[in-house]
Every structure is written in structure tokens, then in C-alpha cells.
Amino acid sequence: MLRREDPTLLTGADEYYDDLKIPGLAHVHFVRSTIAHATIESVDISEAEGMPGVLAIYTAEGYPGADLDLAPHLPMPLLPPHLAMPIPAKDRVRFVGDIVAVVVAETQAQAIDAGESIWFDYEPLPVVVDPVAAIAPDAPVLFEENGSNICFAVGIAQEDGDPCEGAAHITELTMTSQRLAAVPIEPNGAIAIPEGADLMYWLPSQSPISTRDALAGGLGLDPANVRVAAPTGVGGGFGPKSGAYAEMLLAGKAAQTLGRPVKWTEVRSENMVSLQHGRGMVLKGRMGFDADGTIVGFDAEVIAEAGAYPAIGAILIMFTQTMIQGVYTIPKLRYDAKAVVTNTTPTGAYRGAGRPEATQLLERLLDLAADEMNVDPADLRRKNLIPADAFPITTHGGANYDSGEYVAALDKALEAADYPAMLAEQKARRDSADPKQIGIGVSTYVEVTAPAGLHVEFGAVEVDTDGKVTARVGTSAHGQGHVTSFSMIVADMLGVPMEDVTIVQSDTDVIPRGSGTMGSRSLQTAGSAVHVASETVLDKAKQLAAHLLEASVADIVKADGGGLQVAGVPANALSWAELATAASDDAKRPDGMDPGLAHELDFDGSDATFPFGAHVSYVEVDTETGQVSLLRHVAVDDCGRILNPMIVTGQQHGGIAQGVAQALFEHVTYDEDGNPTAGNLMDYAIPSAAELISWETINTETPSPRNPLGAKGIGESGTIGSTPALHNAVIDAVSHLGVRHIEMPMTPMKIWNAIQEASS
């Protein structure tokens, strides 16, 4: 089954927001702070004001530009209002990228030129970049009203004493899951179009429907007067392209004030400082084992970077908490997590969002422990995995795991990898002191999809009088293949050709509500809604057909040529067009039946689902240079029952690539003054196909009992499983030289340095 969306994607026929032809369009450019922390002493717009094409220059109240009078932006209502972001920045800038002035001009180039001619007088303030330093007693407090730099905190059993007490062996590790940039191929942006009292937005968003309410709130408008839609083309998201951004509010208010459509086209170097970053957690763990290697307790401490103005990133320590027990039976667990503000780009959700960090800490600890106790790391995992008969099970973190076959996934991965052969090759290389050494890394993981109450979603199905079917969903695809998956569900249920199914999404004019596409939730929520809606429509159509064909409902079946028929009597059939036409004809419906062949609902999966799996990574490390060559990567990912195998495989491949990117390549870095030092794609190293290999992707299928499809999410599994497997593999390749740990990304220099330190 090929993807229905690929022809237009591959031929460039989809329209992205920047392609849309909007008459009378003006362009907005955001002038951003070039300094990480300072007071704004003065702003000089006199030169820029008169420049060609300039329509308006806005600054915060008290500076010479006009004031858009917007309330400070607080992306997470859970957080205290004193942490909100004044837009534009008022009195202080808090990170390189903070918006200090807004220029609207006839062309983008004119807006940028004028922006380059606005002058700022800053008085530098002490800068906080490092999250651990942010909670030191002598750290400058960035928001005085907040008392400290801690903006959010959660924990489990914090007062219950040491969970590792009595352990025969304790393994300890402090590591960092480094800050990453999502780098969607299409950066962020917005077009805001005033239409009388109403405002329309085109957004390259993962969640246009729910973002409407956030934008209306920020602008002080009635949501009914705001329309938000994503165009057919949205070039990726990976998490941070959901929700309302300050730039969208500013563009919308400027459009309303000027009475003209305004477009924000984000450029890459801007995207690297403005789009919320991901990860950025310091993870500290102590794991206790008894003499035979059984886990007795786990003590985890997390410090997460929220950035300058806390957003979703601040609360991801809750997802880390949900998954902190992972796939293991752990009798005692303590968890202590804090999110801190720093003078850096705000953090948000990025593929995995809080769950990879838990897995990374657990899997490094398990490997280190195996090394210290001199046991096989796969055996140590197998001994401690939650057994298949334990489900459903509620963890210390409050997760309610639906189903799992963890041991089976691990064994399948080891078998596919031919683990004994890998070990033999490793031994041969070690024995011959070859400069190129072999490393083998294993990870087992469980993750959560449709988390944090996101297990409810809108879906609707309607058969039109021409026999074609329209399904509407509250999710918003941007590359995942939902049009294919959802039309498969409808086509299968109603017996219509896929081409006759239209999927409608991403526009508040036609979708009443919806949370969007994130957290790998779309199939299990919107897909299930479409499934239930189709089933309900089918039931109704059967009753109608029974009435019209004078047969009993039990005898109505799907006709081979489409539509419904009396079982065994193909001549006694009605097409979907005839059924839908009859359904809207009062004279043809049975008494008491509502008109139309349509059903809509909010599907409620009752809770999240918990995909899981095991990965084996096999690498060669050049000990002379620290260069890593990927040799094999075997992934067993279980996402419940599979609807479209090709789409699942595609998600595994992309996910693994992104996980490998964290292990080896990517890192958003700052210097000590808070200046970004990897702010473009030359310095921020996203890998290309040339650096990667073809992953060996396998699936087991353990259905979820929480939805009629038996589906769990697959969008983030590859990312969560692959990073620790590769992390472990690289360290394993040099562990015999005395290397205990290497921080990610494991660049050649870090690997070489680790070898030098271990041997000196």
C-alpha cells in the first residue's frame, strides 16, 4: 500500500505557507537580541523609520516604536505568570533571540534592512547558561519574583530514604542528554490575514485547531472570530511546531493594526534561536542491585533546562517521571526533578519529549552495572524486565502500562543481530589490539504515546450522496501519512475504494476541535475515532438497506462491487450513492431514523498506550581518531497492531536516524556568555544519508486493549530506542581501554579524549 500523499510531496505540488499568494501582503521581521542577558537602556529607530517600504516599527511600551499592547506570552498556563515573556521584550532581554523590535515592510528584504538599522543600547547582566550552575546558591536569580531559578519541580518518594539501601552493588552515573534543535526542513512562520473583525492564520503547524484558542486568548479575541488553518504542505515539526508562538501573536496584532495581511517567513538562522529546543537534561542516577544482579532500588535526579521563558520544556520532567521506571521491575524508586530558567532559547517538546531522557539514564546505568559486575548486559536486562504476565501494571511513576512482551522483544533483537557472532568479532579485535575496535550496545525501552490526557480526539465520517466518503479529524498530519492510514480504515470498514475517501483536517472552519499531531497519538486517537465513526455509519446503512431491500439487518453484507447487498443475492444491492441519497430522503428512511449517513465522536482511549522494544547497535571505533563507523543497527519496535507496515517502517527509519543524530552528531551549544555557537547547519551537525546506514527494522505486535485498532504510537520509538543502544555500543568499543562513560554527542574528539584520559 503506497502512500496517497507521496505524489504531491515528491513532485512539489503541495503548497507551503510561504507559497501562498495573498493579495496585499506585508512582511514582518523580528529584530532579536544579540546579547543573552541585559537591560535595554534605549532603542533608536530614527534611521530605520524612514527607510524604503517600512510600514511600522513596534517596540515595547516606553521605547520609541509603536506599542502593540499585547499581554506577556505564557505558553504553559501551568506556570506562574511572572515567568511570562513580554512581547516585544520590555526592560530586559533574556536570551540571544529575544524579540526586541518588530518591523513591518512591503518586502521581506526591506523589513530586514530596516531591522539592521535599529540601534540598541544594552547594559549587560550576569548570564546563566548551565542548568546545574543555575541552582547553585550564588547563581544570579533571573526572575526576582520567582525567588530562585527553579520554575517547576516534581518527584516521587522524595522523603522515603535511600531506595538503594541494602544493595550489594550500587552503580552511579551523572550524564547529560544534550540540548537539541528539531530542524524541521521547513522553518516556522505565519500569515495573518485580517478580515473585518475576524482574523485568519495560515500556520505551518502540527496543531492548528488547538492553537486557534491559544492565539485568540493571547490576542484577547473570541475564538469564534479566529480561523487557523495549516496548508496542505507542512514541512515537518518533530514537536516544537505546535502551539502558539510570540511571533504569531505579534504578526496577528500587526495585521489587525495595519489592516493588511502580514507574513512571517522564518529563516534558518532565526529558526535555530527561536524554535523551541529539545532535551537539555542533566541526569543523575544510582541503581542498587542484589548479589545476583536483581535491581533493588533506583534513585534518579533530573535538572532540566527550560530556557529563558519556560514553555512546554519546563514540564517535560513529568514525562520523564512517567517513564523513569522503564521496562524494569524496581522495588523502590526515588525521583527528584527540577526545571530551571537560564539565558537560552526556551525548550519544548522534541521527538520523544521527556521519555528518551529516562531511557537514556536507565540504559547507561544497566550497561555500566553489567560492566562493573562483569555480567552480560543483555542477561542483566533480561533478569530485570517486567514479565509478560504482569500487565496491566501501574508503575512508581504513575504510568498504567497496557500491554508488553519485553523479554520477547529483547530476544528477537538479539537473535536478529546474531549477538554471539558480534561478541566473537569483538573478542578477535580486542585480542589482536586492532586500532579499529568493535562495540555492541543493547537497549530495551518502553515509551508512552498519547500521553498527558491526549488520548481523546475528534473524528467524523460522512457518506455523500455521490457515494464518496469524507472523514474529518482533529489531528493534523505533516508528513506522517495519515491520509493513507485513515482512508485505509474507512475503505476497509465501508468497502469503498481508497480514492473515494477524502480526509479533511487542519482547518478550524471545518474541524470543531482537536489536539493535533504530537506524542505519536494520531492513529490510536483520530484513527480510532474514524474507525468507530465508520462502523457506526456502516451499522446505520445496514439498517437502511434492510428497510429498503425488505430483508433482515443480519442478512445485509458488503457487496463485492461496493455498497450493501442481501447475503447471497447480489442483484439485491444498493450502492453507497443510493444509500446516502435514500438517507437524506424522508420518504425512504424507516421511522425514527435521523437523516444522513454520518457520525462524529470524540474517541476516548481511556489512557495512553505504551509501545516498547529492543535495539542492538553494532559499531566500529577507530581508536586512533575517535571516528565511529556504524556497522549494523537492529530495531525491534512493538507499536501494537500494525495498520500500514510501510508507514511503520518509515517511522522507525526516521526515528532511528534522529536518535543516532543525538548519540553522535547534534548539539546546541552556547559559549559562557550565552552566545549560540552552533546556530547554523554548518555548526549544528544534522547527519545526512551519507553518514547513516540502512537500519534493520523488525516488529513484534502486542495489541493495545485501549482502542479498537489495537494500535500504539510508532513516531518516537526509533528515537527512544536507538540513542542508548548506540551510546552503549560506542562506549563498549573502548571500555576495555578503561573508558567508563562518554557524553553525547560522541564526537571523534570526545572519544579520543576519553581514550587518552583512560590510558593516562
Added chain:
Amino acid sequence: MIPAAFEYKRAASAEEALALLAEHGDEAKLLAGGHSLIPLMKYRLAAPSVLIDIGRLTDLSYVNDGGDHLAVGALTRHRDVEINDLVGAQAPLLAAATRHVGDPQVRHRGTLGGSLVHGDPASDLPSVMLAMGATMVVTGPNGPREIGADDFFTGFLETAVNEDELLTEIRVPKMPDAGYSFQKFNRRAQDWAIVGCAVVVNDGQAGVGLVNMDSRPVRAAAVEAAVASGASPSEAADAAAVDVDPPADLNATVEFRQHLARVLTRRGLEEATA
């Protein structure tokens, strides 16, 4: 980003390019493949007010047999060098190194001349010119002059080409039987080298050029001398980081660069003499 506004002039001949240079002086910049200059302009690190496009001077795009050398036109695209039969037979090191420049898109736009005049110590091709002892022909208001590779790279992003001059031809000595190796160490295939080295060994004489080991492209003279006096590749390579002043950045400290230079030079000499 979007570059600052500039005036665009397209030169129809080398003479016209020189005339335009004379007219606009240091306000002007020559534009060849644009793959070094345009990125600088997009970040507004360069803001020439006049761009003189020499990209269509096809008469400066050629590889000719010059007797004891190959004559390569300055506007020859990397891709045309990479697949040229004469280059493959007479200067295979140049073909091998060119294959490492960026990605196919970069190699179809970027030119050999632009790469050399840009004077970037992290670029691949200057090291080949140093190793092979190439000669650059530069044309100015007073006609052409020749500059040896050793005198060509004068500083960080600086060469001996004056503002009113045009690099027109690169003369690469023919070395059909020489052993050679191009070693490039980077994290991603399309990246510039963290460290690289170009090695050619001809009649027991080694030429070794280093990439990204100083503020300008440099020759590893101590290694060449060691080879000439009979040192083994690993002995000679010990001198690879002598008398150079490598930069430190996100990818490598000074120490790591020095170490890589030794490893890559040893591997290069081993391959060239195998």
C-alpha cells in the same frame, strides 16, 4: 538570511571583468561559483556593493595539456575537474581531493579558481596545490604574472591576488606515476575537513599539504624533509604538526588537530608509498 542590496554586473570577457574591477575598486567582488561568497553575503559578513559575475566566462573553463603541466582554467567547476580524463591520468591527487569537496551540488557550482582565491585554510584544494607545487597565473591591468603555490596563500582568507587582478589559470605539474593520497577527516561527508592532508610521492620526493592546520593553507615541510632523508611514513609523520599553529573550535582542540595531522599524514604516506 537575505544579503544587503548590491549592484550586479555580468562580465562577458576577462577583459571586461578587469575593466569593471578597475572601475569599482574595493567596492566590488568577483562572483564565480558563489559557494563561498554568497554564504558570507547572506550572513552579511560580506556586503560588496557591486558583484561582478564571471561565472559565464566559459573560455576560462578548460583542462589543457601544457607539456610538463596541466593548464586548468580558473572557472573550471569542481565537477569538471573531478571527471576530467587528463586530470585523472596526470594529476590523480587533484581528482581525488576534488571528489571530497562538499557535495555534488557544491561541486557543480564551485570553481577551482574561486576555491583557491578564497584562501580558506579549511578548503581541500589549496593543500593539493602546495603538495604538487602548482603555479597560479594571475591577470591584472599590466597583463599576466605567475605565482608559485608557496607564495600564493598569504593569510587567513588572503592570497597574493590583488584587488584589481583575476586568477585565470592554474598550472599543475604532471605526475602520472607518483604515489598519492588525499586524507580528509570530518564528521559528515559534506563538511569541510577538521584536518586533512594531500600527499604526493614522486621519485622519493614527498609533497605534503595540510588542511585546516594553520591560519592559511600550509605545507608540511618537516615531513617532506624527513621523507627525503629516508624516514619511514610513521617516523616522518611525527613532524606533521611541527611549526604550525592550528585553530581550536567545536570539533577539535589544538592537541586533537595536531594528533590528527600526524595520524592522517602517516596514513597518507603509507597509501602513497604502498
